[in-house]
Amino acid sequence: MQITLWDRVFGWMRERATVLAVDESGMSTVEYAIGTIAAAAFGAILYTVVTGDSIVTALTNIITRALDTKV
Structure with a gap:
């Protein structure tokens, strides 16, 4: 039997696909990238919530009441 090109x-x-299916050397880089994207998205959402009018007003009222205490 002759082996053709x-x-x-x-x-x-087939050998390359088997090596790629078993090799996990790139997984940590992908995990770091996904974690970074998730952290940035969480930060953007948190910034949007904290800078909203109701939160700013509530925090201002809390600080004002804390500073206006009479001894």
């Missing part, structure tokens, strides 16, 4: 190409592709 296509047999070699498909054999190489």
Whole structure:
């Protein structure tokens, strides 16, 4: 039986797919990227909530009451 060029190409592709399916060396980079994106999104949402009028008014009232205490 003679091995053709296509047999070699498909054999190489099968071996490469097996190595890629088992190799996890790039996983930590992807996890860091997803974590960074999630943290940035959470920060943007938190900033939007905290700078909203109701929160700013509530915090201002709390600080004003704390500073206006009479001894």
